[in-house]
């Protein structure tokens with residue numbers, strides 16, 4: 001479904017991504033592990049069209065998407081839920097959700113249906129739909145951010161560190177809903193530092209260090225790998 005070949009990304013003279021080769025198959029939940037500054041967000045922003053690769057190709061559904069505008073990448077079916085949520089805090093929960101449906105703005109009925117699905121996934125958001133998004137708890141704001149991305153009707157949903165700053169119980173619930181979204185048919189690419197919780201729901205994972213992918217394997221392989229455990233799980 002998603003394929004990257006030999007992708008490099010530079011910020012000025014600094015090479016943030018080096019020779020990235022990666023695939024995500026339809027239906028998978030692929031986790032991208034990596035420490036602070038490894039290059040996870042740089043990779044996501046490159047797939048979303050916010051960064052331009054200086055070398056290499058990115059294809060989605062067999063079609064090149066590198067070089068497309070971010071809005072065209074969304075229309076192609078790839079939607080990113082950015083690190084740090086980036087909500088519009090004064091706007092209501094429902095207005096924030098509807099912002100995600102912008103590329104489908106002409107399909108009002110489809111958007112109403114999708115909004116109902118999001119309220120089924122996150123019932124608390126329906127209760128709070130008229131409240132300013134900024135008044136919600138951190139976990140609820142993260143639900144709004146994921147729900148907003150889902151309103152773009154992604155075939156591939158990219159989640160950049162959704163557990164950042166959330167309490168452990170909230171993190172667990174959030175991973176459950178990510179698994180549910182995947183189970184309902186959306187392919188997921190998830191960047192996380194919370195390695196154990198992420199690997200538990202993963203099909204497969206990559207490890208990124210200093211802008212390079214240094215390891216790849218399925219859930220069992222990664223959970224059983226001593227280097228992964230030492231570096232990211234602490235057991």
Ligand SMILES: Nc1ncnc2c1ncn2[C@@H]1O[C@H](COP(=O)(O)OP(=O)(O)OP(=O)(O)O)[C@@H](O)[C@H]1O
Nearest residue numbers: 011014016034035036037038039040041042043083
């Ligand atoms: N716009 C930019 N200009 C210059 N350097 C950047 C820019 N964005 C990121 N970097 C650098 O690129 C490297 C990778 O950063 P990136 O944000 O992609 O890492 P990350 O894995 O997402 O980290 P974190 O877990 O902290 O979010 C870092 O050294 C960072 O300082």
Ligand SMILES: [Mg+2]
Nearest residue numbers: 040041042083
């Ligand atoms: Mg990041």
